[in-house]
Amino acid sequence: MLVAGAAAACSKPAREPLKLDGNILTVENATSETWTDVELWLNTYYRLQKSTIEPGERVHAPLDNFVAGFGQRFEFRRMQVKDLRLVAKLPDGRAIEIKKEFTAGGLAGLKGRS
DSSP: OHHHHHHHHHSOOOOOSEEEETTEEEEEOOSSSOEEEEEEEETTTEEEEEEEEOTTOEEEEEGGGOBOTTSOBOOTTTOOOOOEEEEEEOTTSOEEEEEOOOOOOHHHHHTTOO
8 A cells, every 4th residue: 555655656747738828828638649730829819720739749839920810910018818729630539628717816815914
């Protein structure tokens, strides 16, 4: 029993499929299935597309590459990231959606604290 607990304590935490580092978004497919027709949505308005992301593949994209429907680009220096999600299809046709969870910052992060 002690060995099982030690093994669990040593296991790596699950990797985030959507990770932000400054102006760079890293998408990692840590599953065993290919993602096709991949759409990345930033603030529900700006989009970036990729045809496939293979199992184990990492994709890096500057946030300034996201474009809205009428050609407006996301401007990292002037805009705040509030929502980030990935929508894709699995090999069997099922849809997959991954939403990045953000922690509240600024004054919203202080709400409820004594």
